[in-house]
Amino acid sequence: MKSAPHCSSLAALACVAGVFLQGASPSAPALVPAAPSALMPAALTSADLARQGGAATVTLAQAESFSRPVPAITRAHRRVFAVGHSLFNDNWVQSPASVKTRQGLGPLFSAQSCSSCHAKDGRGAPPLTEKDPVVGLLLRISVPGKGEHGEPLPVPDYGDQIQHRAIDGVAPEAKIAVKYDSVDGKYSDGTPFQLLKPRYELTEPAYGAFPADMLVSPRVAPANFGMGLLEAIPDAGILAHVDEKDANGDGISGRANHVWNVVREREELGRFGWKANQPTVAQQNFSAFLGDMGITSPAVPKQNCREVQEACRKAPALPHVEIDAESLRQMDLYMKLIAVPAARDTQTPGFSEGLQTFRSAGCNSCHVESYVTGKDVDADELSFQTIRPYTDLLLHDMGEGLADGRPDFQATGNEWRTPPLWGIGLVPTVNGHTRYLHDGRARSLEEAVLWHGGEASASRQAFLSLPAAKRSALLFFLSSL
Numbered sequence: 297m298k299s300a301p302h303c304s305s306l307a308a309l310a311c312v313a314g315v316f317l318q319g320a321s322p323s324a325p326a327l328v329p330a331a332p333s334a335l336m337p338a339a340l341t342s343a344d345l346a347r348q349g350g351a352a353t354v355t356l357a358q359a360e361s362f363s364r365p366v367p368a369i370t371r372a373h374r375r376v377f378a379v380g381h382s383l384f385n386d387n388w389v390q391s392p393a394s395v396k397t398r399q400g401l402g403p404l405f406s407a408q409s410c411s412s413c414h415a416k417d418g419r420g421a422p423p424l425t426e427k428d429p430v431v432g433l434l435l436r437i438s439v440p441g442k443g444e445h446g447e448p449l450p451v452p453d454y455g456d457q458i459q460h461r462a463i464d465g466v467a468p469e470a471k472i473a474v475k476y477d478s479v480d481g482k483y484s485d486g487t488p489f490q491l492l493k494p495r496y497e498l499t500e501p502a503y504g505a506f507p508a509d510m511l512v513s514p515r516v517a518p519a520n521f522g523m524g525l526l527e528a529i530p531d532a533g534i535l536a537h538v539d540e541k542d543a544n545g546d547g548i549s550g551r552a553n554h555v556w557n558v559v560r561e562r563e564e565l566g567r568f569g570w571k572a573n574q575p576t577v578a579q580q581n582f583s584a585f586l587g588d589m590g591i592t593s594p595a596v597p598k599q600n601c602r603e604v605q606e607a608c609r610k611a612p613a614l615p616h617v618e619i620d621a622e623s624l625r626q627m628d629l630y631m632k633l634i635a636v637p638a639a640r641d642t643q644t645p646g647f648s649e650g651l652q653t654f655r656s657a658g659c660n661s662c663h664v665e666s667y668v669t670g671k672d673v674d675a676d677e678l679s680f681q682t683i684r685p686y687t688d689l690l691l692h693d694m695g696e697g698l699a700d701g702r703p704d705f706q707a708t709g710n711e712w713r714t715p716p717l718w719g720i721g722l723v724p725t726v727n728g729h730t731r732y733l734h735d736g737r738a739r740s741l742e743e744a745v746l747w748h749g750g751e752a753s754a755s756r757q758a759f760l761s762l763p764a765a766k767r768s769a770l771l772f773f774l775s776s777l
Contacts, residue, residue: 342643345651348718348777349525349636350669350681361637361722362417362521366677369633373675380630383623384410384417388589390463391614400618402590403466403601403611404459406434413517413588417634418727420517422494422736426473430460433736434588435472435496436513438702445556445563446705451510453503453604457587466607467502474514476737481746484761491746493697494737503604511702511709514735515570519726521719523568523577524632526685528669528678531565537664537688548661548751550690553713555705558583559595567689570734571704572713578628585619592617593624632675636683637719641776650773653766657758662714662751664688686717686777695749698733710750721775741774742767 347353352366365377387408388401407413413420413432420432435458438448450456454469462468479491496514498506535552542549553566557575566572574580578595585591586600597617601608619627641647654660663686672678691711701709712734720741724730730740738744748756759767 342647345642345647345684346638346640347682348639348684349522350683352522352525352635352678352681352683353638354635355638357637357640357722357725359416359726362519362634362719362726364635365633366635368677370677373629373633373677376626376629377633379623379626380628383619383627384414384630387412388591388618391612391618400591400614402461402463403599403608404462404469404605405590406457406459406461406588407431408589410584410588414520416726417520419519419723419729419731420736421727421729421731422514422516423474426475426497430472430474432517433472433474434458434515434517435498436515436702436704438511439507439509440511442703446554447556448511448702448704451507453602454501454506455600455602458498459590459600462608463611466605466611469503470498470501470506473497473499483764483767485764487764489742489746491743492737492739494735503602511700513700513702513704516731516734516736518570518715519719519723520631521634522636522683522685522716523580523634524672524675524678525636525669525681525683526567526687526689526716527577527632528672528681529567529667529683529689530670533667533670534565534567534689537690546658546661547754548658548692550662550688550692550714551706551711553691553704553706566705566713569704570712570715571707572689572691573704573707577631578624581627581631582619582624585624591619593619594621595624629675632672633677636685637722639684639718639777640721641772646769646772647776649766650769650771650776653762653770654773657762657770658755660686661755662688662690662692663717664714684718687714690714692752693750694752697749698747700734717774717777719777721777741771745770 351368354364354367356364386398388398390401391399393399401408422433423430436456437451437458438456439451441449443449448456459469460472475495476492479493482488496512537550538552540549540551553572554563555566555573555575557564558579564575566575568574568580582593582595585593586596590600592599594617665686666682666684669678669681669683691707691713693710694712699710703709732738732744733747738747745759
C-alpha cells in the first residue's frame with residue numbers, strides 16, 4: 297500500500313482523506329458500539345486481543361500504522377482529519393513571510409513542525425551521541441516549589457522548557473548534549489546485560505547562568521494514536537485503579553495526577569504526558585504549539601518570551617494569534633481520530649505464553665489491559681468501545697534509577713504515568729528505532745523492562761528470575777502489541 301501523498305495546500309487536502317480511507321484494512325471490523333455497561337468476555341479470543349482500539353482499530357503493520365483514521369470515520373470528519381494531518385506535518389516559518397498561513401514560528405522553539413518530533417505520528421528518540429542533533433527530545437525545567445495551580449515553577453529568565461533553537465536575530469537558550477554511562481547486570485541464570493544511563497549537559501546559556509537548584513526532566517515525544525480513546529475513558533474507570541495506600545498489599549500504589557485545565561479554569565484528572573500533566577487532547581495540543589514551536593493560540597495568546605530575552609520580545613510578530621480556534625479544533629479532532637494498530641500474532645502460542653507471563657509477573661497491575669470508553673460528544677466514532685491500551689494512566693514511583701527529581705503538579709520526582717503499550721512493537725517499523733521509556737534510554741523492550749524499579753521492583757525481579765524461554769515469550773508478546 298502506498299503512503300499518503302503530502303498535500304501542501306487546502307485544495308489538495310481531499311486527496312489525503314481519500315488515501316487515508318483506503319488505509320483502513322478491508323478486514324477491519326465495522327463500527328458496532330458496545331453498550332456503555334459492556335464487560336470484557338470471560339474468555340478472550342485472538343480477535344479480541346488483536347482489536348486493541350475496539351472498532352477504532354486498523355489492521356496495518358507498515359510505516360503509516362500510526363497515522364490512519366479510525367475505520368468508521370464520518371464523512372464530515374474525513375476532511376477535518378485531512379486538514380489536521382496537514383497542520384501536523386507542515387513546517388512553520390518565522391514571520392513576516394510570503395505565505396499567509398503557517399507563519400509565526402518562534403522566536404524561541406524546539407521544532408518547526410509537530411512531525412519533527414512525532415515522525416509519522418510516532419515516537420521520538422534521543423541523540424545517540426553528544427554530536428547528534430536534538431530532535432524528538434525536550435528538557436522540561438523548573439525550580440523547587442509550586443505555582444498558583446500546583447504547576448512547576450518556571451526558571452527565572454528561561455521558563456519551563458529549554459528552547460535550543462531560535463529564529464534569525466534571537467539567541468537559542470542553550471545547547472543540549474547527551475552522554476551515556478554503562479550499567480551492568482545479570483539475570484538469575486547468569487546471563488549478563490548492559491544498560492545505558494543518560495547524562496544531560498546544558499551549555500552556552502544565552503540569558504544568564506542557570507540556577508544551582510534547577511530541576512531538569514528529559515522527555516522524548518510519545519506516539520499520538522489512540523489519544524481520543526484514552527480521553528473517552530470515564531474518570532471513574534481510571535480512578536477505580538487508584539490505591540495510594542496499597543490497601544491490597546501488592547506493592548503497587550497508583551495515584552492520579554490532578555492538574556489545571558487552562559480553558560475551563562478548574563482542576564481535572566491528568567491523562568496525557570509522561571507525568572499525566574495534561575487533562576485533555578486539546579490542552580496537550582495548544583501547549584505543545586506554544587512550548588515546542590512558539591505558536592500562539594486563543595488559549596495561550598502571549599508569546600513565550602522572558603523579560604531578559606529582549607530580542608525575543610522585540611521580534612516581528614503577527615497582529616493576531618498564530619493558529620486560530622478553528623485550526624486548533626481540526627488538529628484536536630485529527631489527534632483524537634487516529635486509529636490504534638491491531639496487535640499481531642495473537643493466535644500464536646508465543647503470544648498466549650507471553651501474555652500469561654506478563655500477568656504472572658504482575659505487569660498488568662499498572663499496565664491495565666482493558667477499559668470501555670464512554671460517550672464522546674465530539675467524535676462518536678470513539679464512543680462505547682472496548683479497548684486494550686495496557687495502562688492505568690496513573691502515577692507510579694518507578695525508583696531512583698528512572699527518577700528525574702522534578703515534581704509536576706501532584707507527581708513527585710520519582711513518579712511517572714504508566715505509558716500505554718498498544719502499538720509499541722511497531723515503533724521499529726514506523727520510526728526506524730527501538731528507543732523506549734520517557735527519555736529513550738532503553739535500546740530495546742528488554743532494557744525497558746530491566747529499568748523498572750520502585751513499585752515495579754517485584755515485576756522486574758520476576759523477569760530477572762525467568763528462564764530464557766519465558767523471557768523471550770514475554771518480549772515476543774510486547775513486540776506483538
